[in-house]
Amino acid sequence: MLVFASSDKGGTGRSVTSCNIAFHLAQRDDVAYLDFDFGSPTAGAIFDIPRAERGIERDGLHTYFTDGITDPRHLDVWHATDRADLRGANVRAGRLSFYPGEMGGAEFAISDTATTRCAELLTRLDQEYSVCVVDLSAGRSTALEMVLAATAQPMMRAITTRWLVFHRWTRQHIVAAHGLVYGERGIVEIGASAGHDPEALRDAIRFVRIAVPNLKEHNPGQTAAQATWLFTYDEELRKLAVDKRLGKSRVLGMTPVEPVLQYREQLISDSDVSTKIANHATVEAFRELAARLSDDAVWEGM
Amino acid sequence: MVILGEVRTSLLHNSLPLPRDAVADLLSLRPGRQVTATDRPINRTVSPETVIGVDCAIASEPRVRARGIGTVAAHAVVVGGLVAQASARVRLEWTADRERKPWAHYARRRGVVEVLGGVTAEQVLAGYHRPGRQADTMDLGAVCQRLLTQVQGRPQLDHRTGLRTRPTSLRWTAVAREDERPSVRLHIDDEVQRTLQVVVPPDLLGEAARFCEDLALHDWLYTALGNVVGQAERDMAIGADPMGVLNAALSLLVRLWMPGAHVDLALRPLWQELETTPGFTESWDRQVAWMRDQVSMRTLSALQEARH
Ligand SMILES: Nc1ncnc2c1ncn2[C@@H]1O[C@H](COP(=O)(O)OP(=O)(O)O)[C@@H](O)[C@H]1O
Ligand SMILES: [Mg+2]
Numbered sequence: 001m002l003v004f005a006s007s008d009k010g011g012t013g014r015s016v017t018s019c020n021i022a023f024h025l026a027q028r029d030d031v032a033y034l035d036f037d038f039g040s041p042t043a044g045a046i047f048d049i050p051r052a053e054r055g056i057e058r059d060g061l062h063t064y065f066t067d068g069i070t071d072p073r074h075l076d077v078w079h080a081t082d083r084a085d086l087r088g089a090n091v092r093a094g095r096l097s098f099y100p101g102e103m104g105g106a107e108f109a110i111s112d113t114a115t116t117r118c119a120e121l122l123t124r125l126d127q128e129y130s131v132c133v134v135d136l137s138a139g140r141s142t143a144l145e146m147v148l149a150a151t152a153q154p155m156m157r158a159i160t161t162r163w164l165v166f167h168r169w170t171r172q173h174i175v176a177a178h179g180l181v182y183g184e185r186g187i188v189e190i191g192a193s194a195g196h197d198p199e200a201l202r203d204a205i206r207f208v209r210i211a212v213p214n215l216k217e218h219n220p221g222q223t224a225a226q227a228t229w230l231f232t233y234d235e236e237l238r239k240l241a242v243d244k245r246l247g248k249s250r251v252l253g254m255t256p257v258e259p260v261l262q263y264r265e266q267l268i269s270d271s272d273v274s275t276k277i278a279n280h281a282t283v284e285a286f287r288e289l290a291a292r293l294s295d296d297a298v299w300e301g302m
Numbered sequence: 303m304v305i306l307g308e309v310r311t312s313l314l315h316n317s318l319p320l321p322r323d324a325v326a327d328l329l330s331l332r333p334g335r336q337v338t339a340t341d342r343p344i345n346r347t348v349s350p351e352t353v354i355g356v357d358c359a360i361a362s363e364p365r366v367r368a369r370g371i372g373t374v375a376a377h378a379v380v381v382g383g384l385v386a387q388a389s390a391r392v393r394l395e396w397t398a399d400r401e402r403k404p405w406a407h408y409a410r411r412r413g414v415v416e417v418l419g420g421v422t423a424e425q426v427l428a429g430y431h432r433p434g435r436q437a438d439t440m441d442l443g444a445v446c447q448r449l450l451t452q453v454q455g456r457p458q459l460d461h462r463t464g465l466r467t468r469p470t471s472l473r474w475t476a477v478a479r480e481d482e483r484p485s486v487r488l489h490i491d492d493e494v495q496r497t498l499q500v501v502v503p504p505d506l507l508g509e510a511a512r513f514c515e516d517l518a519l520h521d522w523l524y525t526a527l528g529n530v531v532g533q534a535e536r537d538m539a540i541g542a543d544p545m546g547v548l549n550a551a552l553s554l555l556v557r558l559w560m561p562g563a564h565v566d567l568a569l570r571p572l573w574q575e576l577e578t579t580p581g582f583t584e585s586w587d588r589q590v591a592w593m594r595d596q597v598s599m600r601t602l603s604a605l606q607e608a609r610h
Binding site for chain 2: 028030069070071092094120123124126127128129130154155156157158159
């Protein structure tokens with residue numbers, strides 16, 4: 001299964017959330033994480049791999065697409081990470097392989113060669129890993145266009161492909177996420193012109209709401225007026241989401257606001273929860289996202 | 303005389319084994335050139351040879367400046383309609399030349415790379431086997447990968463994954479020595495990378511590649527089966543059903559195990575050496591028996607449950 005992580009805006013939580021999803025999937029399956037955010041590869045920092053913090057120096061994914069190398073480098077996260085609590089946390093975990101981008105990499109011009117190479121790489125890795133998570137950059141990027149073209153090729157038709165669109169729980173983010181999927185030069189439109197069946201493509205897209213405040217939580221510092229406003233406005237956002245076709249049936253899940261992630265981009269492990277540093281609800285949200293991602297029932301046609 | 307080679311092995315990207323004629327079609331990579339096939343004891347089809355011109359640095363240890371000019375010979379192999387291999391090799395010949403000759407000279411000598419510079423055979427062998435390839439030196443792995451990608455992308459395949467497996471790569475060297483018994487040393491570098499050193503009498507040097515391909519095939523089968531057992535155990539530990547992966551592996555992989563079947567008689571003793579240490583077939587058989595036990599126990603208890 002291939003999972004493409006996209007978002008209209010930068011800073012939505014796409015990378016952090018998809019890294020955490022990959023981490024949970026890898027507890028029982030072999031998982032690859034590919035950093036296609038060529039302009040700002042950050043996944044190395046999220047996995048706590050110092051030597052790939054802002055991408056690696058050579059032979060990464062960028063060079064694979066631009067320079068014709070056949071084997072982009074990859075790192076075994078369990079071995080390469082600095083976090084001892086991830087290493088050996090689960091003796092039966094699957095592999096978690098990280099394919100980093102490159103320092104000083106940038107977006108490159110999309111070409112037939114790059115698209116073919118993309119299809120070849122994704123097909124090859126899909127044969128090897130149960131799940132490949134691909135972090136695309138924000139907006140209508142080269143990476144997005146390239147994978148839409150690649151996945152439309154006959155060679156890739158048989159591969160299960162799922163799309164995630166990450167957005168924050170605000171008015172602008174909802175409108176922007178709508179635009180990225182349904183709008184002009186959006187995923188569905190670009191996909192259709194690349195040869196995808198637009199309906200099937202739409203059915204393979206789910207939204208993920210990031211850092212959604214929990215209004216039910218008791219908050220002693222809050223005035224009655226504030227609480228009422230928040231409830232009313234939250235309800236309005238819900239309506240807007242339904243109008244914009246980001247409603248419940250198209251949502252894979254949500255993540256709560258996590259203080260740790262407000263300070264540091266990282267994986268949230270069970271030990272972060274048991275030391276009471278991170279919230280239990282956050283790990284549960286990531287776990288649920290991972291479970292629903294691989295649950296076929298969730299992805300049946302609308 | 304020295305040969306450097308690499309073999310990459312992976313599962314053919316098709317839901318079921320490909321029939322022999324379809325394999326022949328698949329491997330007809332060059333119009334007008336025939337594939338070669340043997341059917342006994344199991345189908346093994348080899349694509350026509352391709353040659354790739356090279357003029358590049360050659361890795362050595364300790365590092366000495368050395369240049370190689372000539373051609374790499376490569377072919378693809380499909381065994382049992384199921385396993386795809388790409389195999390690349392060069393025979394090294396030392397020359398006193400200091401300049402490149404006209405290409406026609408090298409083009410005539412398929413699979414021969416002439417070595418310029420003061421590097422010794424020992425240094426080249428050590429350089430080839432050192433972990434991690436030296437940057438910007440001759441890369442047989444890339445040749446293999448391109449060929450494998452070409453084969454795996456062919457329209458004869460349905461591109462459905464019957465079983466998830468990891469490709470492996472085996473880097474080998476063969477050295478010809480007079481009056482020496484054939485010998486072999488296999489080293490498992492990591493989960494997917496192996497190195498192999500073979501010594502043979504000069505008249506058998508040409509057969510070494512076939513032996514290495516056969517060993518790469520069995521090493522891949524062995525690795526794939528080990529991963530299947532690991533996956534099944536992981537499934538069982540969390541109460542998931544391991545039958546899918548066990549059945550797929552039993553039905554696809556098991557009948558391919560025939561060490562030495564396609565190897566020249568004179569080189570079969572090399573297999574016997576490997577069967578003693580590390581011992582392949584014995585532990586293969588044990589793994590297969592374990593898998594069959596799991597399947598029959600589960601089938602039995604499913605039947606009993608159905609009766610109640
Ligand atoms: N659930 C959350 N709660 C609080 N902050 C979050 C949450 N998820 C992500 N973040 C933070 O949001 C910021 C942007 O996330 P990042 O994954 O880098 O975004 P993107 O990849 O979309 O650009 C980071 O600082 C990250 O730690
Ligand atoms: Mg990011």
